[in-house]
Amino acid sequence: MHATYVIWSKHMTKFFRNAEEALGLAIQSVLWVVLFGVGMRGIVTQVSGGDYLAFILPGIIALSALAGAVGGGMMLLDERLRGITKEYLVSPIPRLSILLGNAASTTTKALLQALLMLLIGVLMGVRLAGNPLGWLAALLLVGLFALGFSGIALAVAAVSRSIMGYHGMIFLFNLPLLFASNALYPLSVLPTWMRTLVLFNPTTYLIDAVRALAFGAEPTLGLFSSTAVILLFAILGIWLALTAFRRSIRR
Amino acid sequence: MATAAIETHGLVKRYGEVTAVAGVDLTIAPHNIYALLGPNGAGKTTTISMLTTLVPPTAGSAQVAGYDITSQARQVRRRIGVTFQDIVLDPDLTGRQVLDIHGKLYRMNRQERKTRITRLVELVQLEEAIDRRVKTYSGGMKRRLELARGLLTDPQILFLDEPTQGLDPQNRIGIWNYIRELNRERGMTLLLTTHYMEEAEVLAHAVGIIDHGKMVAEGKPASLVSALGADVIRVHGHGDQQHFLHTLGTLPFVEQVQIDEHDNLVQVFVDNGNRRLVEVVQAASGNGFRVEDIAVAQPSLGDVFLRHTGRTFRD
Numbered sequence: 001m002h003a004t005y006v007i008w009s010k011h012m013t014k015f016f017r018n019a020e021e022a023l024g025l026a027i028q029s030v031l032w033v034v035l036f037g038v039g040m041r042g043i044v045t046q047v048s049g050g051d052y053l054a055f056i057l058p059g060i061i062a063l064s065a066l067a068g069a070v071g072g073g074m075m076l077l078d079e080r081l082r083g084i085t086k087e088y089l090v091s092p093i094p095r096l097s098i099l100l101g102n103a104a105s106t107t108t109k110a111l112l113q114a115l116l117m118l119l120i121g122v123l124m125g126v127r128l129a130g131n132p133l134g135w136l137a138a139l140l141l142v143g144l145f146a147l148g149f150s151g152i153a154l155a156v157a158a159v160s161r162s163i164m165g166y167h168g169m170i171f172l173f174n175l176p177l178l179f180a181s182n183a184l185y186p187l188s189v190l191p192t193w194m195r196t197l198v199l200f201n202p203t204t205y206l207i208d209a210v211r212a213l214a215f216g217a218e219p220t221l222g223l224f225s226s227t228a229v230i231l232l233f234a235i236l237g238i239w240l241a242l243t244a245f246r247r248s249i250r251r
Numbered sequence: 252m253a254t255a256a257i258e259t260h261g262l263v264k265r266y267g268e269v270t271a272v273a274g275v276d277l278t279i280a281p282h283n284i285y286a287l288l289g290p291n292g293a294g295k296t297t298t299i300s301m302l303t304t305l306v307p308p309t310a311g312s313a314q315v316a317g318y319d320i321t322s323q324a325r326q327v328r329r330r331i332g333v334t335f336q337d338i339v340l341d342p343d344l345t346g347r348q349v350l351d352i353h354g355k356l357y358r359m360n361r362q363e364r365k366t367r368i369t370r371l372v373e374l375v376q377l378e379e380a381i382d383r384r385v386k387t388y389s390g391g392m393k394r395r396l397e398l399a400r401g402l403l404t405d406p407q408i409l410f411l412d413e414p415t416q417g418l419d420p421q422n423r424i425g426i427w428n429y430i431r432e433l434n435r436e437r438g439m440t441l442l443l444t445t446h447y448m449e450e451a452e453v454l455a456h457a458v459g460i461i462d463h464g465k466m467v468a469e470g471k472p473a474s475l476v477s478a479l480g481a482d483v484i485r486v487h488g489h490g491d492q493q494h495f496l497h498t499l500g501t502l503p504f505v506e507q508v509q510i511d512e513h514d515n516l517v518q519v520f521v522d523n524g525n526r527r528l529v530e531v532v533q534a535a536s537g538n539g540f541r542v543e544d545i546a547v548a549q550p551s552l553g554d555v556f557l558r559h560t561g562r563t564f565r566d
């Protein structure tokens with residue numbers, strides 16, 4: 001646990017020291033919310049009759065968590081290719097902490113970004129649900145989701161031989177995860193075959209739960225099952241990362 | 252301490268078809284500096300990687316500080332310091348952050364870290380640069396920072412993989428001085444690899460020469476050298492080399508002969524250079540080998556290396 005904390009704090013130090021990275025993330029968040037929110041609000045009016053920004057914000061947050069996880073995997077890959085992981089590997093710390101430290105910093109960044117996006121959303125007139133505990137629960141789910149996806153990204157990073165290879169592989173399931181979900185359109189308007197597909201995507205459950213918890217929408221999938229799916233996804237992601245990482249160092 | 256600092260038995264590492272280390276037996280006494288010498292690709296780095304628990308051996312076993320490298324890896328890791336062959340530093344951190352994070356990984360407390368870092372930064376003369384980001388450092392500064400990092404946790408055994416590779420002579424001599432000082436004052440055991448002959452000659456209590464993953468010679472530098480003969484007569488010239496060599500082989504005082512076709516050089520290792528000089532010249536001229544230049548010298552570790560690997564050291 002201690003080593004996980006040390007590695008987490010190292011990544012956070014680097015993050016805040018690297019003004020461009022922190023600022024870049026903030027600006028990105030603003031742009032996403034403003035452009036997507038305002039642009040789409042003009043075109044789409046018939047969706048659920050309500051506020052399209054509130055509808056789309058969870059999707060944007062999920063997307064940014066995905067992007068954050070890709071960045072976290074990048075960081076591991078970079079440390080691997082530079083040989084920095086060797087410093088960890090010859091020190092008396094558990095192998096798992098190298099991954100957990102990385103996943104934890106990725107998750108922290110994703111949460112900071114989610115918070116910032118919510119704030120911008122509110123400033124732009126989105127109405128939050130009445131219960132602050134719901135907001136907290138929504139953030140928690142975003143954190144779990146980011147953790148799970150970091151796991152997948154870390155697993156890919158642990159086996160990639162190059163940066164190009166990594167991005168190629170990540171690209172394969174990054175886009176489908178966003179588009180084959182309920183991020184941009186409600187489940188009810190999807191054709192049945194698409195809906196089946198979308199229900200295999202953990203992003204769908206996150207978005208549905210966040211809509212309900214933070215923005216007071218009616219949950220279409222059930223909060224309990226959404227939470228279970230996201231939790232399972234997080235565990236699966238970390239397990240995947242650990243397996244791939246173990247294999248990569250047992251050479 | 253009676254037990255060896257490092258002991259290996261038939262250590263083997265295979266990467267698919269490639270056998271990087273082909274059965275190395277090695278014993279390093281505590282408080283010694285041991286230099287592993289060998290040409291590129293000989294298996295030095297792979298040996299260090301196994302001893303530092305980075306990669307598991309394919310076969311064989313090894314104890315480091317009395318602990319088994321596979322079954323007691325955690326115990327080994329607590330007691331060693333390592334600098335790798337390639338520079339392994341996070342360019343976005345400052346030198347101080349690099350050291351501080353390293354100390355935290357080993358659970359040193361804040362006060363310990365602070366005092367050790369101050370002392371080590373002084374030792375490696377990085378006071379001015381320590382709060383700058385590593386990406387602004389020169390190669391020599393990075394090496395010194397890595398050395399400080401390897402020493403931070405006060406390891407019992409320090410592994411240095413090519414510690415002076417790519418450094419200018421001034422930096423190199425500086426690092427040699429730290430290494431000697433550490434060994435003398437702290438009694439630290441050091442295993443270093445190098446392909447610089449002088450480095451081993453100047454530093455090591457014992458050297459092992461490794462080639463194609465196998466140990467081809469081992470011992471004190473001085474005894475390895477004296478095994479070749481007391482003196483070497485270097486003969487440069489043209490002509491019938493074969494005949495010359497044959498005649499040399501019949502002379503009783505000749506202990507070794509080496510040829511470097513490339514430089515038209517024949518090296519004759521003898522018991523006494525000055526006394527045998529005339530006979531060697533006669534052996535050459537009587538056989539149609541025209542001598543252009545001749546010199547008597549003491550053999551060096553470089554000659555030992557050539558003898559065992561068939562290769563000269565070219566830096």
Ligand SMILES: Nc1ncnc2c1ncn2[C@@H]1O[C@H](COP(=O)(O)OP(=O)(O)O)[C@@H](O)[C@H]1O
Nearest residue numbers: 266269271289290291292293294295296297298
């Ligand atoms: N990870 C690896 N995969 C495949 N071959 C390797 C690997 N590491 C080293 N080798 C091979 O093993 C041999 C020894 O390499 P190395 O230990 O790095 O030698 P040295 O450090 O003496 O230059 C070389 O032929 C090298 O190509």
Ligand SMILES: [Mg+2]
Nearest residue numbers: 295296297336
């Ligand atoms: Mg090497």
